[in-house]
Amino acid sequence: MSDALPDGRRLVLASTSRYRRELLARLGLPFTTCAPDCDETPRPGEAPAxxxxxxxxxxxxxxxxxxxxxxxxxxxxxxxxxxxxxxxPGDHARAVAQLAAAAGRRVEFLTGLCLHDGASGHVQCDVVPYAVEFRALTAAQIDTYLRREQPYDCAGSFKSEGLGIALFERLDGDDPNALIGLPLIRLVRMLEAAGATVL
Structure with missing residues (x-):
């Protein structure tokens, strides 16, 4: 398979996340990945969105x-x-603390998405929300989940595409892929606006 789109442009995912790479692969388009070089430190008082x-x-x-x-x-x-x-969380103790704090509560996930068209210089950006309502969880349930799935590299300390689904009461949003880290529904629209058709 060529690493270029039919019009000759390359599609590049600015991420080293295997979760985002797996999501983008679902669209069936040729793409490569490249690690971005930017400071991810939040600015003082900066809103999450x-x-x-x-x-x-x-x-x-x-x-x-x-x-x-x-x-x-x-x-x-x-x-x-x-x-x-x-x-x-990075480790078990922090993941326990995150899930204990989230148990019985609603947590909002905000995913920023940007498509930069190098040929035209046009940039499309959006923030896609997705909410999770956690079940009331016991300490034993939290510990069992974390030891089985070890989601220490995931914001919120779970993998919704795996056993993490057992932690939830309900999910609320337009695109479940956003919860994993790449809102494909919105991305398809952005790609088509940039002349890269998916279907």
């Missing part, structure tokens, strides 16, 4: 500087509970 849009745009721009004629996809996600951002 502003943060994810800024970082999605910065990631796409970073890679577009190296791939000047490509279509570059940037994405960033945060989980928000009571206005506070929940990052990737």
């Amino acid at each position: 502003v943060l994810v849009e800024r970082l999605a745009r910065a990631k796409a721009a970073s890679v577009a500087a190296r791939e000047p004629h490509a279509l570059v996809i940037g994405s960033d996600q945060v989980a928000v509970l009571d206005g506070a951002i929940l990052g990737k």
Whole structure:
């Protein structure tokens, strides 16, 4: 398979996330991945929605500087509970704390998405929300889940595409892919607006 779209442009995912790579592969388009080079530190007082849009745009721009004629996809996600951002836990103890705080509550996931068209210079950006209502969870349930799935590299400490579904009461949003990290419904519209048809 060629690594270029039918019109000769390259599609580049500005991410090293295997979750985003697996999601983008579902569209059946040839693409490559490239690690973005940008500072992901939140700015003082920066709202979560502003943060994810800024970082999605910065990631796409970073890679577009190296791939000047490509279509570059940037994405960033945060989980928000009571206005506070929940990052990737990194270890078991932090994951336990995150899930204990989320148990019986609603957590909002915000995914920034950006498509940078190097040929035209046109940039499309959006923030796609998705909410999760967690079941009331016991300490034993949380520990069992974490030991089985070990989602320590996932914002919110779960993998909705795996056993994490057992943690939820309900899901609320337009695109379940957004919860995993790449809102494909919105991305398809962006790609088509840039002249890259999916179907």
